[in-house]
Amino acid sequence: MSYGDYALHTDKYQINMMYAHWVQGTHNRMAVFEAYFRKLPFGNGFGVFAGLERIAAYIRELRFTEEDVAYLAEQEENYRPEFLDALREFRFTGHLHAVPEGTLVFPNEPLIRVEARIFEAQLVETAILNFMNYQTLIATKAARVKLVAGEDSLLEFGTRRAQEADAAIWGARAAYIAGFHGTSNLRAGKLFGIPTKGTHAHAWVQAHAEEEEAFLRYAEALPDQVTLLVDTYDTLKSGVPNAIKVGRKLAAQGKKLSGIRLDSGDLAYLSQQARRMLDEAGFPDTKIMASNDLDEHVIFNLKAQGARIDAWGVGTQLITAADQPSLGGVYKLTAREKADGSYEPVIKVSGNPEKVTTPGKKELYRIVDRKTRKAEADYIALDGEEDVKQGARIKLFDPIHPYLHKFVEDYEAMALLQPVFRDGELVSKLPSLEEIRLYHKQQLSLFWPEYLRKLNPAVYPVDLSIAAWDKKMELLHRRGG
Numbered sequence: 001m002s003y004g005d006y007a008l009h010t011d012k013y014q015i016n017m018m019y020a021h022w023v024q025g026t027h028n029r030m031a032v033f034e035a036y037f038r039k040l041p042f043g044n045g046f047g048v049f050a051g052l053e054r055i056a057a058y059i060r061e062l063r064f065t066e067e068d069v070a071y072l073a074e075q076e077e078n079y080r081p082e083f084l085d086a087l088r089e090f091r092f093t094g095h096l097h098a099v100p101e102g103t104l105v106f107p108n109e110p111l112i113r114v115e116a117r118i119f120e121a122q123l124v125e126t127a128i129l130n131f132m133n134y135q136t137l138i139a140t141k142a143a144r145v146k147l148v149a150g151e152d153s154l155l156e157f158g159t160r161r162a163q164e165a166d167a168a169i170w171g172a173r174a175a176y177i178a179g180f181h182g183t184s185n186l187r188a189g190k191l192f193g194i195p196t197k198g199t200h201a202h203a204w205v206q207a208h209a210e211e212e213e214a215f216l217r218y219a220e221a222l223p224d225q226v227t228l229l230v231d232t233y234d235t236l237k238s239g240v241p242n243a244i245k246v247g248r249k250l251a252a253q254g255k256k257l258s259g260i261r262l263d264s265g266d267l268a269y270l271s272q273q274a275r276r277m278l279d280e281a282g283f284p285d286t287k288i289m290a291s292n293d294l295d296e297h298v299i300f301n302l303k304a305q306g307a308r309i310d311a312w313g314v315g316t317q318l319i320t321a322a323d324q325p326s327l328g329g330v331y332k333l334t335a336r337e338k339a340d341g342s343y344e345p346v347i348k349v350s351g352n353p354e355k356v357t358t359p360g361k362k363e364l365y366r367i368v369d370r371k372t373r374k375a376e377a378d379y380i381a382l383d384g385e386e387d388v389k390q391g392a393r394i395k396l397f398d399p400i401h402p403y404l405h406k407f408v409e410d411y412e413a414m415a416l417l418q419p420v421f422r423d424g425e426l427v428s429k430l431p432s433l434e435e436i437r438l439y440h441k442q443q444l445s446l447f448w449p450e451y452l453r454k455l456n457p458a459v460y461p462v463d464l465s466i467a468a469w470d471k472k473m474e475l476l477h478r479r480g481g
């Protein structure tokens, strides 16, 4: 699928650095960058990686058009014509590895690794982070909603309140990965194959003289999917009784009232009363849907209050990640090619220990206990370390408190960074959205419940190999004193 022209969807400083490398003749040196985040959003115990579909399309289609080049020439008169020619010929020719979409991910582990000429690897930072940060954030928020909603039906209703059109559709996709059942956005449905659903708005009721008439006309038009919004005037005194009247007419035609939707007031109380009224009228199968600024906390509370709600429409709070509207994912240089062609690991030192980068080209493994089939820890090793690949006994230790350690030997090491581009070519077809959704569900089953709970989850270990740790310490002492 093509998503448009994004070569200039980058920060100007990337092009400035590309230019400076080109002027200095270092632009063809290889570089390794890794994208990761440092802190989980919403106080959650895990993140849900998303964004790769769009990143892959972006990388594959990355070209500077004549208009792009002309625009750049206008913006910066220092750019020499030969540099602009290099942009005209620009293609991504490097390697890109990433964890699959739907993977449960944790702070400080490489989620995307780009290995390419620095000319290319530098350019793609901004767009990669833009796509990864937003989609991972929304998939993570959606996973929280999903964990409290269980098997109830979950619909994404956020488009009207989303931060513009791209956020609406990619957010709908991220929510579907995390277990939502559908979206109200038809474009997201068309582009990605997400099931679409819809009820009707207050405007439909207001467009008629009487609520009952409005319900009847709607049911006449769409008799196979009648979910009536019952709160325009008075939910229990008029909305539910009028819905029941229409339900009876539908039943006489061999059809049924699929559902009612509550959109204001005390959703626990109203759903209980509506359930009782529907059951007494002989409509035990009519579902109750709720909407109105829902999030994982409200849904959790409504369930605790015994709300009788079967389906949830979730909009604003999800699509804007209202309680934390950004994921702070970063893209850091971890190794660079020296003049002799070998790689030199590099570090970024910081007064804040959490911000010190981990040098070197790295692999990421999920260590799964063979007996319990549960994930024990994630393990970051330097490229080429063989022991973990071969299942040898390894030491797991906490990188902040290295004296906290244990040895594991009966494990499976799942390599999480999968090749996506090799020498600029897409390695294989990306998984379908349905496959990603299923994979995400399998990922959840790998984790003990203490890592998944909404409130105060246990901290899942992300450990470094001894070699990765030693390399970090060596560079830290050399560079940081």
Ligand SMILES: Nc1ncnc2c1ncn2[C@@H]1O[C@H](COP(=O)(O)OP(=O)(O)OP(=O)(O)O)[C@@H](O)[C@H]1O
Pocket (backbone or CB within 6 Å): 263, 264, 265, 266, 267, 268, 269, 291, 292, 293, 294, 298, 301, 302, 305
């Ligand atoms: N029983 C409940 N327990 C906790 N939260 C609830 C309960 N019922 C509804 N809520 C939530 O409380 C908030 C109430 O929103 P608000 O104050 O706008 O009231 P409202 O009923 O929607 O009023 P309005 O008619 O103006 O839309 C919403 O987020 C809603 O989902």
Ligand SMILES: O=P(O)(O)OC[C@H]1O[C@H](OP(=O)(O)OP(=O)(O)O)[C@H](O)[C@@H]1O
Pocket (backbone or CB within 6 Å): 157, 158, 160, 161, 200, 201, 202, 203, 263, 291, 292, 293, 294, 313, 314, 315, 316, 317
């Ligand atoms: O509250 P959210 O989680 O964002 O869910 C979407 C909201 O959007 C609609 O309201 P709106 O007032 O825009 O239109 P309406 O007249 O159809 O209710 C809908 O009724 C929900 O309340």
Ligand SMILES: O=C(O)c1cccnc1
Pocket (backbone or CB within 6 Å): 157, 158, 184, 197, 198, 199, 200, 261, 291, 313, 315
């Ligand atoms: O179909 C609905 O009920 C719907 C869709 C978008 C926003 N609010 C409600």
